[in-house]
Amino acid sequence: MSEQKITGKTYDSQLLQRMARYMSPYKGIFWASVILTILLAAVAPALPMLVEYTLDKYILKADATGLTWMLIIMIALLIVQTVIRYYHTLATNVLGQNVIRDIRIQVFNHIINLRLxxxxxxxxxxxxxxTISDLETISNIFSQGLIQIIGDLLQLVVIAGVMFYTDWQLTLIVLIPMPLLIWATYIFKESMKSAFVDVRTWVSNLNTFLQEHISGMAIIQYFSREKQEMEKFKTANSKHRDAHIRANWYFSIFFPVLEIILAIAIGLLVWYGSKQILANAISPGVVVAFLMYINMIFRPIRELIDKFNTLQMGMVSAERVFDVLDTKEFTPDTGTFSPDNIAGEIEFDNVWFTYNEGTIRREADSSITDEKDVSTQEKWVLKNVSFHVQPGETLALVGATGAGKSSTINILSRFYEIQQGRILLDGKDIRAYKLDSLRQHIATVLQDVFLFSDTVFNNITLYNSDITEEEVIEAAKKVGAYDFIMRLPGGFDYQVQERGATLSSGQAQLISFIRALVHDPAILILDEATSSIDTETELLIQTAIEKMMAGRTAIVIAHRLSTIQRADKIIVFDKGEIKEIGTHRELLTIEDGYYKKLYDLQFNSLGI
Structure with a gap:
């Protein structure tokens, strides 16, 4: 659902029904809230009735003893109301927070399972x-919104019923301004819809802006873009401010109108009630009680407006949250094969792949006959790719940026789905494997290493309890990272800052090597894994890399020659197609070959 499609309905039965399902585990708290809501509505008119009785029976008759007892009863009633309101507020907030906790868990679980x-x-x-602010807004629907609105409406019905029962003529007189109030409320509600949508939209935009710019702060400062980006932020912040001001402006108009209507109702009560008292048609206690009733009717209406605000914002946020939950961008996990070990044999069989799936419908073996076909052909990232890697072999992928190397390893782990062809692992289609089982047998070391704000140890194990401290230490020594880790304050307990900001790129890369090694994969993928490491460090870990690849199938994407030369097989990609396959020596013998040109351009400068 796009931002434009989110309407912010005040009442959406489908959304409310959907949210109500999350209350099922908390039926006891929900029904306690409902019962307490009914009790609050039931006792609401009790105080005005007691005031009416006290005034007519004791005050006007100067009965001090009776007045004393009535004051005690009123104080007791207020205590009872306070206790009920306390537990009502507690129950609704506990209900709201429990529901939001469950929804937030579901949202996060949904997000981490979406495909890349x-x-x-x-x-x-x-x-x-x-996941954060929208869900907090939804929690207010339970703690301050829906149940409270029902309680206020129920209180209005009870009070109006008591008023009509006491004196229906006086009730009709004081309710004369009510149509004006209903009309003003309707106009207010319609005006607030777009304002609330704008508020939530600009909150989202501000969060996006801040997340991107804080993450990219180095680029902003490297290129001296502080002033320009500050101007962009000021513009977005002003839009957010304007949306809030517009919403508050509607409130600033509505509440004075509400006060005027209340004053009109009180004026009608005083005018008509005084005439009735003088005519001995009603007692003074009735007029005083009605004065309290009017305030008790208008007070819930005032609160209803605030709760309407809460409900409106909650509906907008609910639409946004359920928009995420309704996203079906999943990698189909329909496989059932989950072996404990695999040999690591890989075969690509006529694989065609594009990131723009759904827009291309083309048979892989069809011929290109016109310009339209050529345009379609260019949309493919991989075109009719076929190769075979035996268990324990090392395959190197080379080619220009955008040639299809990274796409090849991404589809092997099913981060993206191929459109045509097959990918086989140990002779079985990778779609036959359970997704978690497939990825457990493949470890990838990326060029852009991501480290969490956590200890070095937890960044290595990723909280896998099956990995022991001894295994981590052994792996660290194997890749030559043990000494530098022990020099860190706390060693393996050193707290890594966000994205590894306090470590050098080479140190972060070494930690990613340990992470891959301790998970003991059958297939190891190195995607430009040594590009962030200086030459001296790279020479130190070459032996470690060879140890890591020993007994494992390895796929290496690298521009540096050292690992490529030792590969059992090298595939040269160009524009998504395989141009050459062979060993380092075999490819160098091809005159005017892609690999030989790459070798001459990139490696002759090394004196090799």
Missing amino acids: KYFDNTAIGKLITR
């Missing part, structure tokens, strides 16, 4: 807004 294509097209800041 979804994150390619979705701003992270918007997902943060949905």
Whole structure:
């Protein structure tokens, strides 16, 4: 659902029914809230009735003893109301927070299972807004919104019923301004809809802006863009301010109108009630009680407006949250094969792949006959890719940026789905494997290492309790990282800052090597894994890399020659197609070959 499609309905039965399902585990708290709501509405008119009785029976008759007893009863009633209101507030807030906790868990679980294509097209800041602030707004529907609104409406009905029962003529007189109030409320409600949508939209936009710019602060400062980006932020912040001001402006108009209507109702009561008292048609106690009734009617109406605000914002937020939950961007996990071990044999069989799935419908073996076909052909990232890797072999992928190397390893782990062809692992289609089982047998070391704000140890194990401290230490020594880790304050307990900001890129890369090694994969993928490491460090870990790849199938994407030369097989990609396959020596013998040109351009400068 796009931002434009979110309407912010005040009442949406489907959304409310959907949210109500999350209350099922908390039926006891819900029904306690309902009962307490009914009790509050039932006792609401008791105090005015007691005041009417006291005035007519004791005050006007100068009965001090009776007055004393009535004051005691009124104080007791106020205590009872306070206790009921306390437990009512507590119950509704506990209900709201429990429901939101469950929804937030479901939302996060849903997000982490979405395929990477979804994150390619979705701003992270918007997902943060949905998971945090939008869900907090929804919690108010339970703690301050729906149940409270029902309670206020019930109180209005009870009070109006008592008023009509006491004196229906006087009731009709004081309710003369009510149509004006209903009309003003309707106009207010319609005006607030777009304002609330704008408020939530700009909250989301601000979160997105901040997330992106704080993450990219180095780029902003490297290129001296502080002033320009500050101007962008001022513009977004002003839009957010304007949306809030517009919403508050409607409130600033509505509440004075409400006060005028209340004054009119009180004036009608005083005028008509005084005439009735002088005519001995009603007692003074009735007029005083009606004065309290009018305030008790208008007070819930005032509160209803605030709760309407809460409900409106909650509906907007609910639409946004359920928009995420309704996203079906999943990698189908229909496989059942889950082996404990695999040999690591890989085969690509006529694989065609595009990131723009759904827009291309083309048979892989069809011929290109016109310009339209050529245009379609260019949309494919991988075109009719076929190769075979035996268990324990090392395969190197080379080619220009955008040639299809990273796409090849991404589809092997099913981060993206191929459109045609097959990918086989140990002779079985990878779609036959359970998704978690498939990925457990593959470890990837990326060029852009991501480290969490946690200890070095937890960044290595990723909280896998099956990995022991001894295994981590052994792996660290194997890749040559043990000494530098022990020099850190706390060693393996050193607290890594966000994205590894306090570590060098080479140190972060070494930690990613340990992470891959301790998970003991059958297939190891190195995607430009040594590009962030200086030459001296790279030479130190070459032996470690060879140890890591020993007995494992390895796929290496690298521009540096050292690992490529030792590969059992090298595949040269160009524009999504395989141009050459062979060993380092075999490819160098091909005159005017892609690999030989790459070698001459990139490696002759090394004196090799």
